[in-house]
Amino acid sequence: MTIKIGVIGTGAIGREHIDRIENILSGGEVKAVTDVNQESAYKAVKDYNLDATVYPDDVALVGDPNIDAVFVTSWGPAHEQSVLLAIEAGKYVFCEKPLATSAEGCMRIVDAEQKQGKRLVQVGFMRRYDEGYVQLKEALDNNEIGDPLMIHCSHRNPGVDENYKTNMAVTETLIHEIDALHWLIDDNYESVRVDFPRKTKHSHAELQDPQVFTLKTQGGVLIHAEVFVNCKYGYDIQCEVMGEEGIAKLPEVASVVVRKESKLSSNILNDWKIRFMDAYNKELQNFLDSVEKYGEPQGPTSWDGYIAAVTADACLQAQETGEEVDIKLQDTPDFYKKQVAVRN
Amino acid sequence: MTIKIGVIGTGAIGREHIDRIENILSGGEVKAVTDVNQESAYKAVKDYNLDATVYPDDVALVGDPNIDAVFVTSWGPAHEQSVLLAIEAGKYVFCEKPLATSAEGCMRIVDAEQKQGKRLVQVGFMRRYDEGYVQLKEALDNNEIGDPLMIHCSHRNPGVDENYKTNMAVTETLIHEIDALHWLIDDNYESVRVDFPRKTKHSHAELQDPQVFTLKTQGGVLIHAEVFVNCKYGYDIQCEVMGEEGIAKLPEVASVVVRKESKLSSNILNDWKIRFMDAYNKELQNFLDSVEKYGEPQGPTSWDGYIAAVTADACLQAQETGEEVDIKLQDTPDFYKKQVAVRN
Amino acid sequence: MTIKIGVIGTGAIGREHIDRIENILSGGEVKAVTDVNQESAYKAVKDYNLDATVYPDDVALVGDPNIDAVFVTSWGPAHEQSVLLAIEAGKYVFCEKPLATSAEGCMRIVDAEQKQGKRLVQVGFMRRYDEGYVQLKEALDNNEIGDPLMIHCSHRNPGVDENYKTNMAVTETLIHEIDALHWLIDDNYESVRVDFPRKTKHSHAELQDPQVFTLKTQGGVLIHAEVFVNCKYGYDIQCEVMGEEGIAKLPEVASVVVRKESKLSSNILNDWKIRFMDAYNKELQNFLDSVEKYGEPQGPTSWDGYIAAVTADACLQAQETGEEVDIKLQDTPDFYKKQVAVRN
Amino acid sequence: MTIKIGVIGTGAIGREHIDRIENILSGGEVKAVTDVNQESAYKAVKDYNLDATVYPDDVALVGDPNIDAVFVTSWGPAHEQSVLLAIEAGKYVFCEKPLATSAEGCMRIVDAEQKQGKRLVQVGFMRRYDEGYVQLKEALDNNEIGDPLMIHCSHRNPGVDENYKTNMAVTETLIHEIDALHWLIDDNYESVRVDFPRKTKHSHAELQDPQVFTLKTQGGVLIHAEVFVNCKYGYDIQCEVMGEEGIAKLPEVASVVVRKESKLSSNILNDWKIRFMDAYNKELQNFLDSVEKYGEPQGPTSWDGYIAAVTADACLQAQETGEEVDIKLQDTPDFYKKQVAVRN
Ligand SMILES: [Mg+2]
Ligand SMILES: [Mg+2]
Ligand SMILES: [Mg+2]
Ligand SMILES: [Mg+2]
Incomplete structure (x- = not known):
C-alpha cells in the first residue's frame, strides 16, 4: 500500500x-x-x-x-x-x-x-534516527555503561548570520538536544541554568555565543549542553554520557584518514544537512x-513536542534571568508511556 | 516514471x-x-x-x-x-x-x-557505492595524496564454512578488491603473485587461509591484498593508498566509543551485509x-566485468602455480573509456 | 656540578x-x-x-x-x-x-x-611537565585555536577508599586542574560553583561523587571541571580547550591498538603514577x-602555590554552600610575572 | 656504583x-x-x-x-x-x-x-625500548592475538639526500625492522624478496624508493616491510601483527588533537630522533x-647483531637479483637462547 x-x-x-x-x-x-x-x-x-x-x-x-x-x-x-x-x-x-x-x-x-x-x-x-544516536541509545538501554550520571554535549555550527539572535540558540539549536537527551536517558528535566562565556569575536551584536546550558533531571543526571554557532571550524555534534560503569560517546563522522604535510587528519563536515541526511x-x-x-x-x-516546548520556555527564561529555572512538566499520560522501538 | x-x-x-x-x-x-x-x-x-x-x-x-x-x-x-x-x-x-x-x-x-x-x-x-570508497576515490581524484604508488588492503571475515575452498578466496572475496582497486586508481593490472603464510588453525583442510595477493599495475603501482576469511575478530575491510604526497585510508566504520573496564573501544562489525547495506x-x-x-x-x-574475469583467472593460476602470472587484458574499447561519476 | x-x-x-x-x-x-x-x-x-x-x-x-x-x-x-x-x-x-x-x-x-x-x-x-599538557600549552601559545573561550576537563580515578571524603575532591584531585588550567590559558580565576549529580553507587557515605566545578576566569573563560573518583573504568585525564578558531584536546595515552572479539580497542591506564611517571x-x-x-x-x-590555595578554599566553600563563590586573588607581583619556559 | x-x-x-x-x-x-x-x-x-x-x-x-x-x-x-x-x-x-x-x-x-x-x-x-614496541611485544607474549601469521610494517622518512642510495634502504633503514621483527615474534627469517613499485618523483637517480621487502620466517609468518624514505608527509613507523585471534598495531605517536578549518587532526613527527628519544x-x-x-x-x-648482518646481506642480494633469496642462519647457540626481559 x-x-x-x-x-x-x-x-x-x-x-x-x-x-x-x-x-x-x-x-x-x-x-x-x-x-x-x-x-x-x-x-x-x-x-x-x-x-x-x-x-x-x-x-x-x-x-x-x-x-x-x-x-x-x-x-x-x-x-x-x-x-x-x-x-x-x-x-x-x-x-x-x-x-x-x-x-x-x-x-x-x-x-x-x-x-x-x-x-x-x-x-x-x-x-533519534541518526545511526550514532541509535547506537548510543542501544548502549544505554543494554546497560553497557550502567546508569547515567552526567552528559556532556556540544552543538556547533561554523557560523550563523545576523538574523540568528541569542534566543535562537534555544529554539533553533538546543531544541534538538532537548529532545534527544531525555529520550536517550529516559528521564525528565527538572531545571536549567545558562552560563555565558566571553563572546567569540566571530559573533555579532545581538547574539551571545557560545552559551552553555546546565540541565538537571528528575533522576539527578547533570547535563552540560554547549551551543556554539560561530565555532568556525565546522558543523560538529558531540554527545558523551558518563555512567556508573563507563562512558559512551557518539562516534566521529566517518571520513577518509589522510597522512599529509605532518598531519594525520580526517574531514569535519560543515553542513548539518549532510550530517543528518541519513x-x-x-x-x-x-x-x-x-x-x-x-x-x-x-x-x-x-x-x-510538549516536553520540548516547556523545556525551551524554561531555557529562554534562564537566558533572560541568569537564574536557575524550574522545568515544570505535567505527569506523562499513560497514553504516551508505551515505549516504542524505532529501529526497523 | x-x-x-x-x-x-x-x-x-x-x-x-x-x-x-x-x-x-x-x-x-x-x-x-x-x-x-x-x-x-x-x-x-x-x-x-x-x-x-x-x-x-x-x-x-x-x-x-x-x-x-x-x-x-x-x-x-x-x-x-x-x-x-x-x-x-x-x-x-x-x-x-x-x-x-x-x-x-x-x-x-x-x-x-x-x-x-x-x-x-x-x-x-x-x-564503489560505499561512502568510504567514494571518499577515497575523491581524495585520489582530487590529487590530495599525489599519484598512487602502493596499496595495502585487507578483506577479513570472522569465519567461513567448509564449502569455502582456497580458490573462493579469489572468486568470492578478492573479486571485490579486484574491481574496486583498478577503479580507485584508474589503472590496469599487469601481474599477480600469491603468498601463503602459515595457515590459521581456524581454517580447514581445503582452505589455505590467509592468502596475500601481490598485484602490479601497468602504472607501476604495487598492491598487497590480504584475504583472511577466518580472522575470528570480525568483518573488516581495510584499504590504504600510499601516494607521492601522502596516504589516504578508508575510515573505520563509525561506532559508539566506549570507556569501560580499562579499555577504550568501539565495535567491529561481524556481518558483511550490515557493512555494505548502504x-x-x-x-x-x-x-x-x-x-x-x-x-x-x-x-x-x-x-x-571482463577485467574482473581475466584478473580472477590469473589469480587462480597464481594460486595453483605459485608463480607470478601475467594479467593479459585487451585494450579498453573507446566505448568503455567514458568516465562516469556515480555520485548523485 | x-x-x-x-x-x-x-x-x-x-x-x-x-x-x-x-x-x-x-x-x-x-x-x-x-x-x-x-x-x-x-x-x-x-x-x-x-x-x-x-x-x-x-x-x-x-x-x-x-x-x-x-x-x-x-x-x-x-x-x-x-x-x-x-x-x-x-x-x-x-x-x-x-x-x-x-x-x-x-x-x-x-x-x-x-x-x-x-x-x-x-x-x-x-x-605542566606532561607531554600532552606541554603540547596543549604550545598549541594555545602559538594561537592555533585562537583565544580560549571554554575548557572542559575531567579527572577520573577508578576508585578511592573510605578515607577519601567530599572535600578531598578539591584538595587531592581538582588541585591539579586548578594549577594546570590557569597556567594553560594564562588567566586568573574569578568564581566557582559546584554541581553534584546523583551520587554513583560505587561511592560511599561521606563522599559525593562525581562533582562538577564551574569556574569562571577574569578573561571570561568558562571551565567545567569534572571530578569523578569512582568512575570504575580507569584513570583518565581529559582536557579540551575551545577557542575562537578551533579546539585542542589532550591526546589519549598511546597504547597498542587491538582488533579482537568484535572490538577495536586500546588500553586505558588504571594507575596515576604510570600516567604521570614521565x-x-x-x-x-x-x-x-x-x-x-x-x-x-x-x-x-x-x-x-598561593593561587592554588586561594582557589581551593573557594572550591571548598562552594561545596559547602552550594553557591557561586568569588575567588579573590591579590594582584600578581611583578616578581612572579616573568614568563618562564619549562621545556628543555 | x-x-x-x-x-x-x-x-x-x-x-x-x-x-x-x-x-x-x-x-x-x-x-x-x-x-x-x-x-x-x-x-x-x-x-x-x-x-x-x-x-x-x-x-x-x-x-x-x-x-x-x-x-x-x-x-x-x-x-x-x-x-x-x-x-x-x-x-x-x-x-x-x-x-x-x-x-x-x-x-x-x-x-x-x-x-x-x-x-x-x-x-x-x-x-625494543620504544614504549609502543614494548606494548606490542607484551600483547604477543601474553597471547592476546594468538600466534602471529603476518606482519605489515612501514618505515617512512619525509626525505633523504643524494648520499642515500638504494642499498641503504637495507643497511640504514630496514635494519631496524630486521632486528625488531624477529624479536617481536621470536622467530627466524628464512627468505626475502624485494618489490619495487614505481619510483616516487621525490627520489633521485640512485635511489629506488619506495621498496617493499617480503620476508618469510621459519614459522611461516609472512612479513611485508615497506621502506619509503621520501614519503614527504613525515617520519612514520608503523607495525601491525595479524594473529590467529586478532590484530595488534603500534599506537600513533600521542599528539594534541585539534579541530580546525574542517579538519580533525593531530601532528605527525618529522624527526626520527624525537620519535625514538625515549x-x-x-x-x-x-x-x-x-x-x-x-x-x-x-x-x-x-x-x-649476527642475525641482522646475515639478513641484511640477503636483502641486499634480493635487491640486486630481483629473486627470492634464502636467509641462512646458523643454529642459535644455547648461550644466546636465554630469554631476557628488558623492562625495568
Ligand atoms: Mg526535523
Ligand atoms: Mg553486489
Ligand atoms: Mg607532584
Ligand atoms: Mg641505536
Whole structure:
C-alpha cells in the first residue's frame, strides 16, 4: 500500500520532504499540497512532477478524503492549527518542530490525539534516527555503561548570520538536544541554568555565543549542553554520557584518514544537512513504514513536542534571568508511556 | 516514471534486491520474476506482495514487452545467457557478479552491448557505492595524496564454512578488491603473485587461509591484498593508498566509543551485509536513477566485468602455480573509456 | 656540578623522589634526610644506599651548609615551616603540594622569597611537565585555536577508599586542574560553583561523587571541571580547550591498538603514577637543570602555590554552600610575572 | 656504583650518548674517550665538561683498568676490532649498529663473547625500548592475538639526500625492522624478496624508493616491510601483527588533537630522533642498570647483531637479483637462547 500524503507548506523543508517521498523513499506519494503562497504550492507540483491537487489552505487539504497523512512543514506559528485539523480528521501527521509555539498549544494537541485513541502524530526530531544516536541509545538501554550520571554535549555550527539572535540558540539549536537527551536517558528535566562565556569575536551584536546550558533531571543526571554557532571550524555534534560503569560517546563522522604535510587528519563536515541526511531519510521512511505496518507512527510523539516546548520556555527564561529555572512538566499520560522501538 | 523490473533468480540475493526495490528504494517496481525453481519464484511474489508475472524462464521474462530492466541474480553459470538475451532485447541489465564465468563470456557480452550502441549493463560491484570508497576515490581524484604508488588492503571475515575452498578466496572475496582497486586508481593490472603464510588453525583442510595477493599495475603501482576469511575478530575491510604526497585510508566504520573496564573501544562489525547495506541500496538506486535520468546506467560496466574475469583467472593460476602470472587484458574499447561519476 | 639535596619527609612521595634522584635522573645527589619518624629516615638511607646524613629535624637539615636544595615531602601542615626555613637560608626548595595549608601561609612564603630577590621555590605540580599538557600549552601559545573561550576537563580515578571524603575532591584531585588550567590559558580565576549529580553507587557515605566545578576566569573563560573518583573504568585525564578558531584536546595515552572479539580497542591506564611517571621525572630533572643552569627553578612558583590555595578554599566553600563563590586573588607581583619556559 | 665508560668515536651519535650519560641518565660516567680524529675527542671532553682521559686509539682506551664499559660509536667498519678488544679485556660493550660489517665479523664476536662465558655486548637496536614496541611485544607474549601469521610494517622518512642510495634502504633503514621483527615474534627469517613499485618523483637517480621487502620466517609468518624514505608527509613507523585471534598495531605517536578549518587532526613527527628519544634513553639506562644489577646487559645481543648482518646481506642480494633469496642462519647457540626481559 502506498500512503497518500498532503503537504502543508512548500518552503525549503517541505520541498525536501517532497523530494524524499518521491525520489528516495518507498511507500509514500504526495497527492496534495498547499501553501499560504499558492505560487509556491504550484511550483512544487511542477518541480517534482507531482500527481497532486493544490489546495487553497490546510482546511481544504485535510478534508481531501484520499489523503492518509499530512506533513506539516509550514511556518511554526501555523503548525498547531494544521495538526489539530488533521487529528480531528483522524489522519496521520508528520509535523516539523515546533509542534506548537506554546506549551498550551502542545497540550491541546496532546488532548486531541488522546481523544482519537491512538497515536497519530510524529514530531520531526530526526536525531533519534541518526545511526550514532541509535547506537548510543542501544548502549544505554543494554546497560553497557550502567546508569547515567552526567552528559556532556556540544552543538556547533561554523557560523550563523545576523538574523540568528541569542534566543535562537534555544529554539533553533538546543531544541534538538532537548529532545534527544531525555529520550536517550529516559528521564525528565527538572531545571536549567545558562552560563555565558566571553563572546567569540566571530559573533555579532545581538547574539551571545557560545552559551552553555546546565540541565538537571528528575533522576539527578547533570547535563552540560554547549551551543556554539560561530565555532568556525565546522558543523560538529558531540554527545558523551558518563555512567556508573563507563562512558559512551557518539562516534566521529566517518571520513577518509589522510597522512599529509605532518598531519594525520580526517574531514569535519560543515553542513548539518549532510550530517543528518541519513537521519532525515530514516525518520520519514520509519513514519511511512510504521503507519503502514502498525497503524501508528513510532517516532517522537506529541508528548515529546510538549516536553520540548516547556523545556525551551524554561531555557529562554534562564537566558533572560541568569537564574536557575524550574522545568515544570505535567505527569506523562499513560497514553504516551508505551515505549516504542524505532529501529526497523 | 517507474522502471519495470524483471528478476531472474529469486534466491537470497534476488529476494534482497526485490525487497530493496519494493520497500526501500524509489523509482522501480518488480513486474516479472523467474527462477529455475518455479516454487521459489511464486514464493517471492507472495512474500513481497508483488504485482508481477511469474515466467517459466529468462527467455520468456526478457520477452515481456512491459519489462524495462532485468536483474540477473541467478546462479553464476546462468548469468551470461540471461544478460545476452536482455541486451539483444535492448533492455537494461543489473547483473550480480560474475558477469560471466569466463573471460570469453564477458567478451561476448561486451561485443553485444557495443552493437546496441549504448551502455545497458551494470555489474553488481557495490563497493564503489560505499561512502568510504567514494571518499577515497575523491581524495585520489582530487590529487590530495599525489599519484598512487602502493596499496595495502585487507578483506577479513570472522569465519567461513567448509564449502569455502582456497580458490573462493579469489572468486568470492578478492573479486571485490579486484574491481574496486583498478577503479580507485584508474589503472590496469599487469601481474599477480600469491603468498601463503602459515595457515590459521581456524581454517580447514581445503582452505589455505590467509592468502596475500601481490598485484602490479601497468602504472607501476604495487598492491598487497590480504584475504583472511577466518580472522575470528570480525568483518573488516581495510584499504590504504600510499601516494607521492601522502596516504589516504578508508575510515573505520563509525561506532559508539566506549570507556569501560580499562579499555577504550568501539565495535567491529561481524556481518558483511550490515557493512555494505548502504552501498547495496545506493548501487541499485543509482542504477534506477541513471536509467531514468540519463538513459544508461553509470555503475560498473561490462568491461569492468571482463577485467574482473581475466584478473580472477590469473589469480587462480597464481594460486595453483605459485608463480607470478601475467594479467593479459585487451585494450579498453573507446566505448568503455567514458568516465562516469556515480555520485548523485 | 651535582646539586646536593636534603629531603624533609621520607614517606612514600619522599622515597620516590629519592629513587628518581639516585637512580633515574642526572645532576642531583641526596646528602641529607630527615623525618618526624627517624626510623623512616634511616631506612631510606639504607634502602637507597645513600651517602647521606640523617638529621633530627628540618631546622638541622636546612642548616647543613653542604645542602644546596631542599625537598619538602613531609605532611602538608609541616610544609610552610620547612619552606620558610629553606628560603631564609637562601636554599632552593622543591615543595610538594600544598605549598602551605592556607592562603596566608602561602603569602608568607611569597613574601619571604621576594625578600631573597630571586626565585628559590618550585611547587610540585607535575602536570605542566606532561607531554600532552606541554603540547596543549604550545598549541594555545602559538594561537592555533585562537583565544580560549571554554575548557572542559575531567579527572577520573577508578576508585578511592573510605578515607577519601567530599572535600578531598578539591584538595587531592581538582588541585591539579586548578594549577594546570590557569597556567594553560594564562588567566586568573574569578568564581566557582559546584554541581553534584546523583551520587554513583560505587561511592560511599561521606563522599559525593562525581562533582562538577564551574569556574569562571577574569578573561571570561568558562571551565567545567569534572571530578569523578569512582568512575570504575580507569584513570583518565581529559582536557579540551575551545577557542575562537578551533579546539585542542589532550591526546589519549598511546597504547597498542587491538582488533579482537568484535572490538577495536586500546588500553586505558588504571594507575596515576604510570600516567604521570614521565612528568614526575621531567619535573625534577627540570628543577635540577634550571637551578644548575639558570640559578633559579623554572617550574610552578610560590605564587602558583598561593593561587592554588586561594582557589581551593573557594572550591571548598562552594561545596559547602552550594553557591557561586568569588575567588579573590591579590594582584600578581611583578616578581612572579616573568614568563618562564619549562621545556628543555 | 657508577659505571665508568670509555667512548670510542666522538662523532654525532657518540656525542649524543655522552650527553645522555652525563646529563640525562643515572649511573654512568664518561671517563675516557677516543676518536680517529683526536681533535673531536678533545672537543667532546670540553663541550661536555668531562672528567675523562683522551686516548690515542681503542687499544689504549680499552686498556685503561678504570674503564668498566666501552661504547663503540665509531665508523661501522671499525666496530668489530673495538668490540673484540673490549671482550678480550672482559669489559662490557655497548655497540651501535652494525656490530660488524660482515656475518663473519659478527661470528668472531659471538665466539669471543662465548669464550668469556657471559654476555658482555649489547647492540644499539633501540626499537625494543620504544614504549609502543614494548606494548606490542607484551600483547604477543601474553597471547592476546594468538600466534602471529603476518606482519605489515612501514618505515617512512619525509626525505633523504643524494648520499642515500638504494642499498641503504637495507643497511640504514630496514635494519631496524630486521632486528625488531624477529624479536617481536621470536622467530627466524628464512627468505626475502624485494618489490619495487614505481619510483616516487621525490627520489633521485640512485635511489629506488619506495621498496617493499617480503620476508618469510621459519614459522611461516609472512612479513611485508615497506621502506619509503621520501614519503614527504613525515617520519612514520608503523607495525601491525595479524594473529590467529586478532590484530595488534603500534599506537600513533600521542599528539594534541585539534579541530580546525574542517579538519580533525593531530601532528605527525618529522624527526626520527624525537620519535625514538625515549627509546634511546631507556636503551642506555637499561644497559647501565643491567650491568650494575645483573652483571650482564639485557638488550640485543651479539647474536642479534649476527642475525641482522646475515639478513641484511640477503636483502641486499634480493635487491640486486630481483629473486627470492634464502636467509641462512646458523643454529642459535644455547648461550644466546636465554630469554631476557628488558623492562625495568
Ligand atoms: Mg526535523
Ligand atoms: Mg553486489
Ligand atoms: Mg607532584
Ligand atoms: Mg641505536
